[in-house]
Ligand SMILES: O=C(O)CCC(=O)C(=O)O
């Protein structure tokens with residue numbers, strides 16, 4: 069008798085399976101039934117005992133319940149301490165949701181604790197830039213015009229009165245061009261240049277390579293730049309000075325001119341008025357170094373204060389100029405008198421930085437990937453289906469937009485809270 073398991077004779081059906089084999093088949097069948105039951109059972113139970121929907125997920129991926137548990141009461145409380153000054157930048161950089169790889173500070177937990185309101189972690193607050201249904205993605209909040217009708221001139225007068233430390237001087241009052249000294253420190257100017265060092269590219273004008281602008285530019289739209297504490301501090305200082313929300317400003321644009329480079333006469337209002345962010349209403353331009361020769365900013369349609377020739381501003385480290393792109397009484401319409409140019413640099417290199425401020429939130433549609441539509445490249449009329457949709461429904465028409473911008477100042481709760489706090493501090497800003 070051979071040893072081992074006897075071979076099953078070919079063709080034999082009822083071949084006597086050895087008891088050991090039988091028990092393994094039984095095991096397999098039993099297991100399969102178990103698996104099937106495990107799959108079907110939850111559905112069956114759900115059908116038999118319907119369960120409430122899971123809590124909606126929000127911005128940072130946590131459920132509202134988790135949010136409320138993790139919300140630090142202090143920051144959420146109405147009379148609580150202010151949030152960390154970096155919160156807006158940290159949120160924009162995505163730090164509310166996840167810790168950035170390779171960066172130990174700030175941790176996601178630290179951000180969530182110190183920026184609970186901005187991160188949308190407090191009960192009954194939406195946080196900055198909350199998710200929107202797809203069809204509303206690119207709509208505009210009509211009630212937050214940065215510069216309503218009749219507010220532009222007042223804004224310039226207020227800055228002159230409130231900020232003597234910058235030695236504000238009107239280089240022109242019709243239209244306004246305001247000159248400030250010591251607006252940024254040498255350390256801050258150096259931070260702009262160093263964060264941008266590897267990120268300069270040939271400048272664009274109206275979204276295109278253009279022979280009218282031969283300089284280099286760096287969009288400060290990456291976390292290492294806009295979440296750099298010195299860069300953010302300057303950004304917030306501009307927001308406070310102009311009384312406009314963080315989200316209405318484009319990311320800063322650092323510019324660099326080598327000898328011979330320039331930006332010929334142009335106007336900064338380049339945005340279709342029906343785009344979600346509305347027109348650029350203000351330009352805040354900072355000089356980041358002294359230029360040995362050339363590199364002035366010139367306004368060919370504005371007389372110089374001395375009455376001789378037109379207005380020319382010398383680039384000096386720390387100085388800044390602010391001018392409007394629209395009319396006081398028609399704050400959606402470009403005021404061509406603020407055409408300007410960057411004259412060629414003759415000696416040395418010129419560094420500067422632009423902050424363009426829009427009538428409505430720029431960062432929101434920008435972060436949502438909406439069409440931002442420049443008039444120079446897409447024309448003044450809507451040309452694509454998406455443009456038409458913006459005009460037709462999701463974004464107000466030109467007339468509605470103008471009407472909304474003309475309404476008396478009505479600000480969003482965050483801006484109101486900020487103004488309120490500023491008033492309580494005696495009108496001074498912290499940064
Ligand atoms: O460089 C300057 O002086 C002005 C730059 C400017 O006008 C711009 O970048 O739009």
Ligand SMILES: [Fe+2]
Nearest residue numbers: 334335336408
């Ligand atoms: Fe410009």
